[in-house]
Amino acid sequence: MNIAIQGILGSFHHIVANQYFGDTIKLTECLSFDEMPRLINSNQVDGAVMAIENTLAGSILSNYALINEFDLKIQGEVHLPIQHNLMALEGQLLSDIKEVWSHPMAILQCRKFFRDYPEIRLVEAADTAEVAKQIREKQLMGIAAIASKKAAEIFGLNIIESKIQTRKQNYTRFFVLKKNNGNIVIPKVINKASLRFVTHHQTGSLSDVLRIFANFNMNLSKIQSLPIIDDPWNYAFFVDVIFDNYQQFQNAIEKVKENVSELKILGEYQQSKRKYAS
Amino acid sequence: MNIAIQGILGSFHHIVANQYFGDTIKLTECLSFDEMPRLINSNQVDGAVMAIENTLAGSILSNYALINEFDLKIQGEVHLPIQHNLMALEGQLLSDIKEVWSHPMAILQCRKFFRDYPEIRLVEAADTAEVAKQIREKQLMGIAAIASKKAAEIFGLNIIESKIQTRKQNYTRFFVLKKNNGNIVIPKVINKASLRFVTHHQTGSLSDVLRIFANFNMNLSKIQSLPIIDDPWNYAFFVDVIFDNYQQFQNAIEKVKENVSELKILGEYQQSKRKYAS
Numbered sequence: 198m199n200i201a202i203q204g205i206l207g208s209f210h211h212i213v214a215n216q217y218f219g220d221t222i223k224l225t226e227c228l229s230f231d232e233m234p235r236l237i238n239s240n241q242v243d244g245a246v247m248a249i250e251n252t253l254a255g256s257i258l259s260n261y262a263l264i265n266e267f268d269l270k271i272q273g274e275v276h277l278p279i280q281h282n283l284m285a286l287e288g289q290l291l292s293d294i295k296e297v298w299s300h301p302m303a304i305l306q307c308r309k310f311f312r313d314y315p316e317i318r319l320v321e322a323a324d325t326a327e328v329a330k331q332i333r334e335k336q337l338m339g340i341a342a343i344a345s346k347k348a349a350e351i352f353g354l355n356i357i358e359s360k361i362q363t364r365k366q367n368y369t370r371f372f373v374l375k376k377n378n379g380n381i382v383i384p385k386v387i388n389k390a391s392l393r394f395v396t397h398h399q400t401g402s403l404s405d406v407l408r409i410f411a412n413f414n415m416n417l418s419k420i421q422s423l424p425i426i427d428d429p430w431n432y433a434f435f436v437d438v439i440f441d442n443y444q445q446f447q448n449a450i451e452k453v454k455e456n457v458s459e460l461k462i463l464g465e466y467q468q469s470k471r472k473y474a475s
Numbered sequence: 476m477n478i479a480i481q482g483i484l485g486s487f488h489h490i491v492a493n494q495y496f497g498d499t500i501k502l503t504e505c506l507s508f509d510e511m512p513r514l515i516n517s518n519q520v521d522g523a524v525m526a527i528e529n530t531l532a533g534s535i536l537s538n539y540a541l542i543n544e545f546d547l548k549i550q551g552e553v554h555l556p557i558q559h560n561l562m563a564l565e566g567q568l569l570s571d572i573k574e575v576w577s578h579p580m581a582i583l584q585c586r587k588f589f590r591d592y593p594e595i596r597l598v599e600a601a602d603t604a605e606v607a608k609q610i611r612e613k614q615l616m617g618i619a620a621i622a623s624k625k626a627a628e629i630f631g632l633n634i635i636e637s638k639i640q641t642r643k644q645n646y647t648r649f650f651v652l653k654k655n656n657g658n659i660v661i662p663k664v665i666n667k668a669s670l671r672f673v674t675h676h677q678t679g680s681l682s683d684v685l686r687i688f689a690n691f692n693m694n695l696s697k698i699q700s701l702p703i704i705d706d707p708w709n710y711a712f713f714v715d716v717i718f719d720n721y722q723q724f725q726n727a728i729e730k731v732k733e734n735v736s737e738l739k740i741l742g743e744y745q746q747s748k749r750k751y752a753s
Contacts, residue, residue: 231586253540255699258533259583301579301599305537308509321579321599401689403698404682411679420681420712421533422698434698 198381199223201236201245207326207348213275213371214246218382228323230260234267237376244272244375251279251369253306256421261393261435264374264463271391271464272381273373281307281362284329284354285341291357296320298328299343307343309363329354372464387443389418389468395433395459403434406456413449415440418468433459439468476659477501479514479523482578485604485626491553491649492524496660506601508538512545515654522550522652522659529557529647531584534699539671539713542652542741549669549742550659551651559585559640562607562632563619569635574598576606577621585621587641607632650742665721667696667746673711673737681712684734691727693718711737717746 198218202210205226214224225242227233233245247264250256264271281303285294296318297304297311303325311317322328325344332340333352341357342348349356375381396402410417419437440446446465454460476496480488483504492502503520505511511523525542528534542549559581563572574596575582575589581603589595600606603622610618611630619635620626627634653659674680688695697715718724724743732738 229586253537255534255536259531262531308507400692400694401686403695404685404689407682407685408679411682414678416678417681417700417710420698420700422695432695 198244199225199242201225201227201233201242203227203230203233203246203248204324205326205330207329207345207351208324209277209279209345209369210246210248210371211326212345212347213277213373216277217246217273217275217373230257230263233374234263234269237269237374238267240376243379244373244381245269246275247372247374249370249372251302251306252367253364254302256435258423260372261423264372265393265461268377269374270377270379271372271466272375273384273466274389274469275371275373276368276469277371279306279362279367279369280346280360281343281367282346282349282356283310283341283343283358283361284332284349284356286332286336286338287353287355289338289341289355289357293339294341294357295339297341297343298322298331300325303343306362306364306367310358310361326351370469384467386467387465388441389437389439390446390465391463392436392438393433393459393461393463394436394453394457396457398432402456403432406453409449409452409456410438413440413445413452414442415446415449435463476522477503477520479503479505479511479520481505481508481511481524481526482602483604483608485607485623485629486602487555487557487623487647488524488526488649489604490623490625491555491651494555495524495551495553495651508535508541511652512541512547515547515652516545518654521657523547524553525650525652527648527650529580529584530645531642532580534713536701538650539701542650543671543739546655547652548655548657549650549744550653551662551744552667552747553649553651554646554747555649557584557640557645557647558624558638559621559645560624560627560634561588561619561621561636561639562610562627562634564610564614564616565631565633567616567619567633567635571617572619572635573617575619575621576600576609578603581621584640584642584645588636588639604629648747662745664745665743666719667715667717668724668743669741670714670716671711671737671739671741672714672731672735674735676710680734681710684731687727687730687734688716691718691723691730692720693724693727713741 236242298320301321326348328342329344329348329352416439421435423433514520576598579599604626606620607626607630694717699713701711
């Protein structure tokens with residue numbers, strides 16, 4: 198099995214891919230999320246792992262757009278606790294570090310830690326693990342990476358400070374994506390779905406749709422309104438619903454269809470064990 | 476009047492500050508959004524301009540968190556069409572450019588343009604206008620900035636390509652922020668409000684709250700669920716509502732209070748002219 202990930206070995210996407218599919222899969226490293234739809238739809242990979250939202254940074258709307266435009270399907274979800282670690286070559290102390298290179302999201306999540314070290318320059322880079330690799334290969338002194346423990350292990354770096362993210366409860370949610378008509382693994386249970394719908398432009402239309410879900414005993418675990426660029430008077434929504442009874446879900450969907458102008462099921466899958474809104 | 480902006484003169488925040496307050500205000504340049512609440516609450520500035528969401532990149536949840544935690548109030552909103560321009564020293568051609576430095580959001584919004592120029596290296600920087608300034612001051616050859624037309628004017632750079640953003644309709648929404656008990660300007664009309672509320676954990680509770688808004692003839696222009704980190708079973712929502720009748724809005728708020736466990740009005744203000752969801 199070949200799974201596309203964002204970043205290189207040791208990235209958080211790598212950790213998620215192994216957690217979902219096990220350790221024996223082949224990985225295809227991507228430099229950007231944009232590469233993933235093409236790889237999936239041309240059968241160069243069986244699926245992809247794509248970050249979709251973080252407790253601090255919010256939803257990555259451009260990734261929702263990729264899923265929607267290229268008609269990918271969500272095969273599953275993983276909530277990964279993100280622990281950021283400051284790492285450098287063996288022997289380097291915090292006082293030796295002049296610059297820290299990392300992904301902007303990682304820098305954002307660790308901002309508070311670095312307030313106590315204003316002399317350290319924060320430099321943005323394409324991938325957390327890629328920096329760890331560079332430090333090792335080029336034997337860079339005075340430079341540290343913010344990356345996963347796994348990256349420190351793979352590239353033989355020393356962790357100077359662990360868990361430096363501002364919020365100790367820092368989660369990123371990832372989607373496992375597949376082709377529209379494909380199936381990588383058969384989920385044991387289907388109890389969650391991600392939907393995109395467009396309501397009619399009239400007061401209360403969203404409330405009506407949500408009422409249908411409630412009437413069919415379904416819980417909302419996420420809702421987000423989206424601008425429709427070419428149609429400024431209408432609203433699109435991305436919604437996640439959780440349910441116990443798959444038949445009830447299907448009945449609700451039939452009813453919702455009558456109340457919206459567009460409806461697309463982005464995926465039906467098993468809810469991950471981490472249970473909170475968003 | 477002294478207004479804090481993210482970035483330096485020529486940044487999009489600068490343009491918004493002038494659009495809202497006119498050209499005679501004093502500006503305080505900030506290197507990060509984090510600096511703004513302290514500046515406001517210690518009266519070092521009268522207000523701040525803060526990007527809150529973009530049509531492509533989505534909401535900046537960490538900025539919502541700053542507004543909520545430091546008890547700032549929204550004084551107004553501005554929707555700015557974001558036109559990105561590629562600029563360099565006079566005489567430089569596109570074929571001379573080896574590297575483009577810009578803010579990660581700007582790079583994200585122009586990704587498609589650079590697909591045709593894979594030999595150009597994209598380097599992330601703290602602010603769009605700051606790069607334009609550096610190119611000018613250090614007379615950097617082979618380096619281009621992605622920034623506003625205003626930045627090109629201020630720093631005397633030549634625009635090589637204009638409107639290079641992927642989506643021609645690319646808007647960023649900014650909040651004008653003030654102290655909780657302060658007032659920078661009195662809005663002529665109040666017809667929009669931003670709210671944060673926490674629903675009771677029971678099926679259909681969100682639908683019930685939205686039904687109240689509909690019953691009072693209010694339209695929803697944005698909704699977003701938020702994880703509550705320390706309380707994984709409850710949901711917080713950021714909602715924007717639009718109304719014609721301020722008294723109706725107040726009546727609705729009284730009713731909503733009875734149906735939620737927490738409610739905070741982040742601001743009551745005049746809707747900007749740009750009208751679309753999010």
